[in-house]
Amino acid sequence: MKSRPASLLLLFFLVSVNGFFSIPVFSENPWNNTMRFELIHRHSPELSMRPKTQLDRIKELVHSDNVRQQMISHKLKLGRGLRRMASEIRSSGSMAIPLRSGADRGIGQYFVSFRVGTPVQKFVLIADTGSDLTWMNCNYGCDNNNCPKRRLHHRRIFHAHHSSSFKTVPCFSKICKVDLMKMFSLTRCPTPMTPCAYDYSYSDESSAQGIFVNETVTVGLTNGRKIRLHDVLIGCSETFRGRAFSVADGVMGLGYNKYSFAVKAAEMLGGKFSYCLVDHLSPSDLTNYLSFGGSTTVVAKNMQYTKLVVGVIDSFYAVNVAGISIGGKMLNIPFKVWDVGGAGGTIIDSGSSLTLLTEPAYHPVMAALKAALTKFQSLELDIGPVEFCFNSTGFDESVMPRFAFHFADGVRFEPPVKSYVIDAADGIKCLGFASTDWPGTVVIGNIMQQNHLWEFDLVGNKLGFAPSTCT
Structure with a gap:
């Protein structure tokens, strides 16, 4: 398998086929409050991790940094000098996501709780400013009777057949053949409606393979309301290997790229996002938020x-x-x-x-x-x-x-x-x-x-x- 110039994390994109979010029509502006995601602490029960000694935790962090530095060096050698423009970011509004610290055994350090599908399925993703793709573990092309049993050490899997809003991206489409090339979409297209596939590899020999789909994502506002983002582009990873995927269910890409969650959410909400990272030794119940929109x-x-x-x-x-x-x-x-x-x-x-x-x-x-x-x-x-x-x-x-x-x-x-x-x-x-x-x-x-x-x-x-x- 070819090594790809990848971020240590993959992503599951939160954009529609034409590059923008779609939201339902409300009787009032749904973006008049901050959209936010909770950042999850490394010892949260959601991660099914047992607390370790402080020295063991520091060793884990150092191992993670070693792997990540390899990734950063690899990306810079292949990608330095690329130019992108931020001039198209626009609009206003706000949302926020709860944010907590988390050890990753090889990838990011802070996690977010994320909700995808209809009805909603809940996942824990790594929040990473060095990644520009967002993805999650996924079962596709099966039903209740023939889905394979996959052991993921208590991690969650998105079951496509349970979601009425799951729609694959065709491999003959422009977004597959042109727009997603940098996300390593594959050229194979046996039929026009075959799902657009990707094969993503990392410098630490981790890899993930899957398909691009459009889905509905549910997010909360600071005023207590929840809204749905329709036709969001997501990486549905069916197979993966390596230390990079040993804890979380996937990755939220916050890097500067037209397909990253941060850039696309910011386009809708005034062009800003913010976070405040709690102390990495803080108690597991200490929570903060990754926020989009609003005035910090x-x-x-x-x-x-x-x-x-x-x-x-x-x-x-x-x-x-x-x-x-x-x-x-x-x-x-x-x-x-x-x-x-x-x-x-x-x-x-x-x-x-x-x-x-x-x-x-x-x-x-x-x-x-x-x-x-x-x-x-x-x-x-x-x-x-x-x-x-x-x-x-x-x-x-x-x-x-x-x-x-x-x-x-x-x-x-x-x-x-x-x-x-x-x-x-x-x-x-x-x-x-x-x-x-x-x-x-x-x-x-x-x-x-x-x-x-x-x-x-x-x-x-x-x-x-x-x-x-x-x-």
């Missing part, structure tokens, strides 16, 4: 904005970083590290846990932070690329100099200390950075992003952020 500045009056660069580093969301300071002192890091148009650049990624620094940035950052920890005993722990851990007995955050990203337009992102001096186990902390090869891309991971509200303005090409408890 109402609850975050101290929001800062920097330029959001889209369509340059593949489908990732990039920012123009000018440098890093520690303790108020700018580090000596070459400009080429931050050059989005060159061999470097920086992306915001909800699917990476640690913050990944290319070697010219990693070494000065680690040297400056370790200098503040000389009185603490360093420890040798087998947790992959995490270089420096220490006995944290007597540690107080006040001993740490403040770390900050400085953006080219003068804005500064200064995360709390716990976002870069992370808990690994009782009495053990580690510096939450990993080194990645140069040339390459700096990745601001989800631990660094936590306890901040993030707003992606795809019309204004702005990234907003503000401190928040995410509650």
